[in-house]
Amino acid sequence: MKKTMLVLAREYRLRLRKPSFWVLTLLVPVVLAVLYALPVAAAQKGAKTTTVMVVDQTGLFDGSLASTDAVHYHAMPSLEYARREAQKDDLVLFIPMRETTIPRDAFLYYRGSSPSLAVQSTIDNQLQTLLRNAILEDVYDVEPAVYHSVESSGIRLHTQDAASGKESFTGVRTVVAMVLAVLMALALMLFGVQVMRSVQEEKQNRVAEVLATSIRPSQLLVGKIAGVSLVALTQLVLWAMLTALAVKGIQATAPEMFAQAREQQERRSLATKGEAATAQYDNPVQLVDETVRGLTAIKLPVVAAVFLIYFLLGYLLYGALLAALAARLDSDADALQWVLLVGSPLLIVLILSRLILQAPGGALAVWLTVVPLTAPTAAMLRLPFGLPTWDAVLSIAVLLVCFAAAAWLAARTYRRHLLG
Secondary structure (H helix, E strand, O other), X not given: OXXXXXXXXXXXXXXXXXXXXXXXXXXXXHHHHHHHHHXXXXXXXXXXXXXXXXXXXXXXXXXXXXXXXXXXXXXXXXXXXXXXXXXOOOXXXXXXXXXXXXXXXXXEEOOOOOOOHHHHHHHHHHHHHHHHHHHHHHOOOOOHHHHHHHHHOOOXXXXXXXXXXXXXXXXXXXXXXXXXXXXXXXXXXHHHHHHHHHHHHHHHHXXXXXXXXXXXXXXXXXXXXXXXXXXXXXXHHHHHHHXXXXXXXXXXXXXXXXXXXXXXXXXXXXXXXXXXXXXXXXXHHHHHHHHXXXXXXXXXXXXXXXXXXXXXXXXXXXXXXHHHHHHHOOOHHHHHHHHHHHHHHHHHHHHOHHHHHHOOOOHHHHHHHHOOOOHHHHHHHHHHHHOOHHHHHHHHHHHHHHHHHHXXXXXXXXXXXXXX
8 A cells, every 4th residue: 555655646746747737727727717708808899880771662661770789770862872872891781662562672782791690680680570560560450569578478387396396497407417427528538548648658668667676566557547536636626726716807807898798688688578578577687596596406515526526436447447558559549549439438428418318317327327437427417416326326336346347457457568
């Protein structure tokens, strides 16, 4: 045990001393924080006003198109005049007269670059709304406000446990399950490859042969895998802490940017439905509140603890298998191909995630949780919905047994191919 701990400490120190470890540890949180703020910043910077000159031969939309912060409408007497007066970035909206009273086509002319999809969507939505309102009033004699109020009305379905009365929050749980499964698969492959690289490096510089004179191959292997696992945990914890600090720092330096983005989101939500229905059913605070309640119901501390347990056990298993492969194979290219094969069970679970999420307690989900190579990601898909204790205990026990077998196999491979 003492020799194994010495190998563990050696692996841990070697990786902490590498500049690449600290570069990635500091760079990844910055990248994640930038990705968090980039859409908001891009929306703020890219919000420019587009002038649209409207030529409406039908008279149906005359004066009804409402200008917004993104689009300003100006009525023009003729298409030729509008084209002559239009500047480089201006648009010309032409609605031609038809024999029927209902127009079927509208043309948006531009010069230079094509207008953005957001501008096109804004114009198209207003045209559709005005045309629908005109048909309701003129053809069916129905007030548009009444129609939109009925159209926007709905009933909110609450799925609750019959005994406790708690809501299921299936949508929130599904998103959390997918995030956990993807993170688990990426983390296992990312840090598992580090074990393989470490074995390949020692295979090339003959360090393992020197260590083998005073330590058994099994002790060397277990110490190496455990050392890299501690490095992985250290990096994951640092990533979580530094990402949270970076996000809070960005929010503190530009609070008005995020406040404006939230106001715009609320305005878009309010504008999608009628006033009466909006007040009753589409309060934007409800979506945020439901998400927070759903996350609270999931018991995130328990989820984090179980995630760490499955990550450690899954990493030990995959690390042992990849270490054995690295000792057996001579070519780096061959090793990478085998990595894809070894990691394929994790990808299979992600491919079958839809079926698992539809029935978290079904036979497919249970068997994938028991099978050791698929257990880490399958358990993450089931965890937000409630992973039964016996399923978790059986899965963890199988993972431990399979890790012991994989470590024994890897030690024999060490002895035969790396040290022989």
